[in-house]
Amino acid sequence: xxxxxxxxxxxxxxxxxxxxxxxxxxxxxxxxxxxxxxxxxxxxxxxxxxxxxxxxxxxxxxxxxxxxxxxxxxxxxxxxxxxxxxxxxxxxxxxxxxxxxxxxxxxxxxxxxxxxxxxxxxxxxxxxxxxxxxxxxxxxxxxxxxxxxxxxxxxxxxxxxxxxxxxxxxxxxxxxxxxxxxxxxxxxxxxxxxxxxxxxxxxxxxxxxxxxxxxxxxxxxxxxxxxxxxxxxxxxxxxxxxxxxxxxxxxxxxxxxxxxxxxxxxxxxxxxxxxxxxxxxxxxxxxxxxxxxxxxxxxxxxxxxxxxxxxxxxxxxxxxxxxxxxxxxxxxxxxxxxxxxxxxxxxxxxxxxxxxxxxxxxxxxxxxxxxxxxxxxxxxxxxxxxxxxxxxxxxxxxxxxxxxxxxxxxxxxxxxxxxxxxxxxxxxxxxxxxxxxxxxxxxxxxxxxxxxxxxxxxxxxxxxxxxxxxxxxxxxxxx
Amino acid sequence: xxxxxxxxxxxxxxxxxxxxxxxxxxxxxxxxxxxxxxxxxxxxxxxxxxxxxxxxxxxxxxxxxxxxxxxxxxxxxxxxxxxxxxxxxxxxxxxxxxxxxxxxxxxxxxxxxxxxxxxxxx
Numbered sequence: 245x246x247x248x249x250x251x252x253x254x255x256x257x258x259x260x261x262x263x264x265x266x267x268x269x270x271x272x273x274x275x276x277x278x279x280x281x282x283x284x285x286x287x288x289x290x291x292x293x294x295x296x297x298x299x300x301x302x303x304x305x306x307x308x309x310x311x312x313x314x315x316x317x318x319x320x321x322x323x324x325x326x327x328x329x330x331x332x333x334x335x336x337x338x339x340x341x342x343x344x345x346x347x348x349x350x351x352x353x354x355x356x357x358x359x360x361x362x363x364x365x366x367x368x369x370x371x372x373x374x375x376x377x378x379x380x381x382x383x384x385x386x387x388x389x390x391x392x393x394x395x396x397x398x399x400x401x402x403x404x405x406x407x408x409x410x411x412x413x414x415x416x417x418x419x420x421x422x423x424x425x426x427x428x429x430x431x432x433x434x435x436x437x438x439x440x441x442x443x444x445x446x447x448x449x450x451x452x453x454x455x456x457x458x459x460x461x462x463x464x465x466x467x468x469x470x471x472x473x474x475x476x477x478x479x480x481x482x483x484x485x486x487x488x489x490x491x492x493x494x495x496x497x498x499x500x501x502x503x504x505x506x507x508x509x510x511x512x513x514x515x516x517x518x519x520x521x522x523x524x525x526x527x528x529x530x531x532x533x534x535x536x537x538x539x540x541x542x543x544x545x546x547x548x549x550x551x552x553x554x555x556x557x558x559x560x561x562x563x564x565x566x567x568x569x570x571x572x573x574x575x576x577x578x579x580x581x582x583x584x585x586x587x588x589x590x591x592x593x594x595x596x597x598x599x600x601x602x603x604x605x606x607x608x609x610x611x612x613x614x615x616x617x618x619x620x621x622x623x624x625x626x627x628x629x630x631x632x633x634x635x636x637x638x639x640x641x642x643x644x645x646x647x648x649x650x651x652x653x654x655x656x657x658x659x660x661x662x663x664x665x666x667x668x669x670x671x672x673x674x675x676x677x678x679x680x681x682x683x684x685x686x687x688x689x690x691x692x693x694x695x696x697x698x699x700x701x702x703x704x705x706x707x708x709x710x711x712x713x714x715x716x717x718x719x720x721x722x723x
Numbered sequence: 724x725x726x727x728x729x730x731x732x733x734x735x736x737x738x739x740x741x742x743x744x745x746x747x748x749x750x751x752x753x754x755x756x757x758x759x760x761x762x763x764x765x766x767x768x769x770x771x772x773x774x775x776x777x778x779x780x781x782x783x784x785x786x787x788x789x790x791x792x793x794x795x796x797x798x799x800x801x802x803x804x805x806x807x808x809x810x811x812x813x814x815x816x817x818x819x820x821x822x823x824x825x826x827x828x829x830x831x832x833x834x835x836x837x838x839x840x841x842x843x844x845x
Contacts, residue, residue, distance in 0.1 A: 319810050665799045669806045672748045676810055679749035692814050698754040699808040705761040706801045709739070712768040713794040716732070719775050720783040720790065 316677035317444065318458070321451035323670040325522035328452040330663035332527030336404060337535055337656040343396045344649035353645055355389040356556075358382045360627035360642075367620035370609035377604050383560075383581050384598040390553050394594035397540050397549070401503060404532040408506050409487045411525045415453050415476070416484055419468065421446045423482040426465035430480065435464065455522025472519030474510055484511045497543035499590035505542050506532050527659075535655050539648060541590035548648045554592040555636050557582035560623060567608035567619040578608020578619070728771040728782050729789070735767035736793045743800050748807040761800075768793075 345351045362382040366375040425443045428436075443466060450456060455471040461479070468476040475483050488507040491497055506529060508517045517533070520526045533542070541547025546554075564578040579602045585595040611618025626634035626641065636644045742760040747753035775783055 315813055316810075319813070323806070661795070661799075665802055668743075668799070668803055672746070672803060672807055673810060675747065675749045676807065680814070692811055694751060695748075695754075696808065696811045698751055698758075699748075699804055699811065702754060702758045702761065703801070703804050703808060705758055705765060706797060706804060708765055709761060709768065709797050710794075710801065712765060712772065713790065713797055716768060716772055716775075717787075717790050717794065719772060720786050 313677070313680055314460070316673075316680055317447075319673050320670070320677050321447060321456075323666065323673045324448065324451040325455045325526075327663070327666040327670045328523040329455075329521075329527040329530075330659055330666045332524040333531055333659040334527075334656065334663045336528060336531035337652065337659050339400055339403075340397065340531070340535060340539075341652045341656040343393055343400075344652050348642075348646075352386070352389040352393055353642065353649070355382070355386040356642055356645065357627070359386050360624060363620060363623040363626070366607075366609065367617045367624045370617040370620050373604055376607050379581075379607060380598065380602065380604060386556075387582060387596045387598050390549070390593045390596045394540065394549060394553075397536060398503065398594065401532060401536050401540065404528055404536070405487075405489050405506055408508075408525065408528050408532065411453055411528060412485050412487050412508060415450065415525065416482075418446050418450045418453070419476050419482050419484075422450075422466060422468060422477045423480060426477065427480050429464045429466075451523065453523045454520055454525045470516065470519050471521050472516065474514075474516050474519055485509065485516075486511075488515075492543040495544070499541055499543055499546060499588065501585075501588040502542050502590035503537060503540045503547070505537065531655075535652070539652070540593075546590050547593075548644075548651075550590050550592040551636060552593070552641060552644050552648070553584060553596045554589055556641050557584055557592070557596060559626065559634055563611075563619050563622050564608050566612050568610045569606060569608050571610050571614055571616055575610070576606075579603075579606035581607070728774040728778070729786060731767045731771035731774065732786060732789050732793060735764040735771070736789060736796065738764035738767065739793060739796045739800060743796055743803070746800070746803060748803075748810075 343351075345353060348354055348357065359379075359382040362375070362379045366372070366379050369375045422443065425439060425446070428439055432439075447458065447466075447468075450468070456476060457469050457471075459467040459469070461467060463479075465479050467478050470476055475481075476485075477483070486509045488509050489504045490507065491500060491502055491504050506517070507515050508520055508525070508529070510516050517529060520529055537545065537547070539547055539549050541550050561580040561582055564581055567578050568575040569578055580599050581602065583595075583597050583599050584592045588595070609617050609620045611622065615621075622633075629635050629640050634640060639647060738760045742757040742764075745753060745760075746757045
């Protein structure tokens with residue numbers, strides 16, 4: 245080949261390659277706001293130049309490089325999973341918390357206070373018909389308050405079940421997209437940036453919903469494993485998840501008629517609920533199966549609200565039934581003030597009611613020893629008990645309810661604080677991912693070291709601050 | 724400079740809050756500025772401790788909520804820095820050619836257990 249021909253050929257070749265490079269750049273610009281898209285770079289290789297030997301030089305395109313960093317992608321997914329978890333937990337526990345009036349001005353707390361006041365008024369006038377009637381009215385309000393709270397919380401549990409169901413549907417839908425990606429990936433010999441962007445966008449959406457890990461196979465397909473290792477997508481196969489809301493049978497239920505538990509099942513019907521510990525689904529399941537179940541009960545626990553309802557009803561009924569309606573010889577024993585479904589203690593709060601057959605005359609003010617207002621006094625004393633009677637775990641009924649309410653509030657406060665912190669963490673890691681995207685990390689090793697040193701220096705100052713903060717607190721609250 | 728333990732604690736709290744708000748893990752200059760703010764907060768807290776130790780005991784009244792809030796912000800900032808640190812620790816291990824020993828949250832990496840995939844639909 246002559247020199248001029250070789251030069252023209254080389255220049256033509258170079259133009260062709262540069263046109264490809266421009267096309268890649270244009271593609272990057274067009275997709276700059278495409279979710280999940282990572283910029284591409286065309287590798288250009290100089291060809292040997294030896295005119296005499298027939299080597300015309302010029303440029304050769306040597307494949308596309310992807311700026312995506314798998315480690316950074318996983319870091320963002322990991323933080324997004326936590327953000328989804330805490331956000332769902334905060335919203336869900338916020339709803340639960342709203343049903344508790346910690347001020348004591350309304351609800352169960354106010355009703356209990358009014359009942360104890362009615363006992364107190366009755367103890368000073370044990371034969372007064374109005375005082376007796378007031379006791380019945382206050383007891384009715386207490387029963388309605390317990391029922392109302394239990395029903396509201398049960399409805400919240402049912403709404404959470406609905407949210408869990410729709411989240412599982414979203415997960416299945418995204419898993420189907422990933423499965424389709426794998427099908428297409430297996431059909432093409434080269435990575436497709438557009439397809440790749442769709443995959444990472446889908447994984448980003450999935451990370452908001454549940455915890456998972458991914459493994460890229462040698463054929464380019466992506467395997468998605470749920471937290472515990474159960475596959476969600478393997479190659480062209482999808483494990484379709486489903487929901488089951490039922491009372492646990494393993495271990496055998498202690499409370500067969502309790503609030504059912506929310507379960508996530510794989511396509512074989514295996515219970516994989518315990519593997520879901522992240523994302524929106526993890527947060528919803530935690531609030532539903534742990535926080536709400538702690539209050540309303542499940543197959544293995546009675547629930548704190550039911551414990552309170554049953555304990556209070558049994559104690560008050562026990563006192564009244566041990567006494568008599570008057571001090572006269574042969575006077576009838578008192579009637580129970582409350583009823584509930586004693587066969588199902590895990591429904592005590594929702595079935596608590598004023599004894600439908602009781603009349604004011606059947607209230608027994610006289611205690612077993614014959615004291616005219618002994619029972620009424622004993623009932624009034626339940627507001628601030630001095631012995632074991634009228635307590636649960638050493639707390640009065642009012643204090644115990646306060647503890648349930650405070651527990652719900654604490655759950656919400658913790659979840660809200662975690663969600664706020666996680667919001668910042670997720671934003672930071674996304675920023676770090678974007679920072680390293682498109683640069684050669686091997687060439688940037690020195691910068692990575694610099695950042696590490698900067699973080700370390702900051703962490704040391706924070707350690708000092710933390711210790712000083714502790715010292716400061718110890719100064720005003722001596723340990 | 725603040726003139727009482729309450730003012731010193733408030734000053735420290737504002738410093739930590741500002742460091743938290745302006746922290747940008749991808750910008751060395753911003754990291755440096757946050758550290759300066761935190762160092763100023765160290766000075767403020769040391770001053771508050773000194774004033775409380777040597778002053779009237781009534782000076783401590785009502786300080787608990789401010790200190791609790793300050794400690795919450797310190798805790799949040801620590802988590803933030805730890806997460807960024809873990810991220811770069813993972814990066815540097817990868818650059819070093821070694822297998823990553825930590826994941827992005829700083830926990831040791833373990834291979835996921837893969838269960839037999841029965842009943843997969845294709």
